[in-house]
Amino acid sequence: MDRQHLFLIGFMGVGKSTVARVLCERLGLPLIETDARIEAAQGMTITELFRRSGEACFRDLETALLQDLSREAPAVVSCGGGIVLRPGNVRRMKESGSILLLTASPEHILRRVSGNTTRPILNGNMNLDHIRALMERRMPAYLAAADLRISTDGKPVAEIVSEILSALSPL
Known part of the structure; x- marks a missing residue:
């Protein structure tokens, strides 16, 4: 992998954060969690940011963060689930690295995120039909x-990371 960043994208609950941590260890790169960076900069959780300022404000902050990342040293970047909804975000990621999509079935997603109240897109809609519909809208x-x-x-995470490292070697 000779390009800068490795961006992990995908629906919430696919394992981006967990896989990113192990990838960082294996590749010797720092980890950047986009949601955590935004929370630190704003002094509030993503849930609180959504409640106070709305999703559009959050998406603006993601876009600004991607602009900042283009000036940072190579890293593994675990992205929020909706970061690809703006074509400009995808363009910025492609200009500064490779984009890896992690996928999982709606059933796996529900098992992983059920009971989690830090997912504002799912709060009040923590069910298989809603997850499936949202995944279908975002998949393209x-x-x-x-x-x-x-x-x-x-x-297991080790198997996922091995698959990723094998797939990255030609990039």
Whole structure:
């Protein structure tokens, strides 16, 4: 992998943060969590930011963060689930790195996120039908953005990371 950043995209709950941590160890790169960076900069949680300022404000902050990342040293970047909804964000990511799409079935997603109240897009809609519908709406954007695609369903993290590293070698 000779390009700068490795951006992990995908629906919430696919394992981006967990996989990113292990990838960082294996690649010797720092980890950047877009949501955590935004929370630190804003002094509030993503849930609170959504409640106070709305999703559009949050998406603006994601876009600004991606602009800042283009000036930073190579890193593994675990992105928020909706970051690809803006074509300009995808363009910025492609200009500064490779984009890896992690996928999982709606059933796996529900198991992973049920009971979690830090997912503002799902709060009040923590059910399979809502997750499936939202995933279907976002999938074209995920697929269009991705340089690589890896399923995380039923796989241990070590296996997922090995698949990623094998797939990255030609990039």
